[in-house]
Amino acid sequence: MEYQYPIDYTWSTDEIVDVIHFYECIEQAYEKGIDRDALLEAYRRFKEIVPAKAQEKTLFNEFEEVSGYVSFQAVKAIKETATGEKIKVASKKLKR
Template sequence: MDYQYPIDHDWSTDEIIDVIHFYESIEQAYERGIDRDKLLHIYNRFKEIVPSKAQEKTLCREFEEVSGYSSYRAIKKAREASGSIIRM
């Protein structure tokens, strides 16, 4: 990883850690695969920190620009999947 994750500096340390964990989970979905329920659980925590749809879109777009990984597509696939492992 040669990029920085988009974060809000107003978040607490725990919130920053949880948002970074969300980004890492999206990376894992693309690179190795991730448990569907785990990804959705991590996403739900992300939504607690970022309840605004507009802020979510901004952060996810910035993440996709630097990483090439789409959070939207990964979460959509996890919601629609019937299997236990998500691979992008």
């Protein structure tokens, strides 16, 4: 993609890599689908790095602004999808 992922520069390199991986999983959920368990694992790691709901919401909003992908919809789909199934979120990309 041709945009910068929202990150916190106080994070370690490993944490930045893991958060970017989570964003890539969100993209995949919209573009071609992703295994539910892979997205859940990425989200759990994201929550270890970003435990506060307020910061999560801020990052989700920033990511949506630059990418057009609504992270909350993909995370919500985890709860609605059984283990081993694929998540494919209907695209609602913002018009630029």
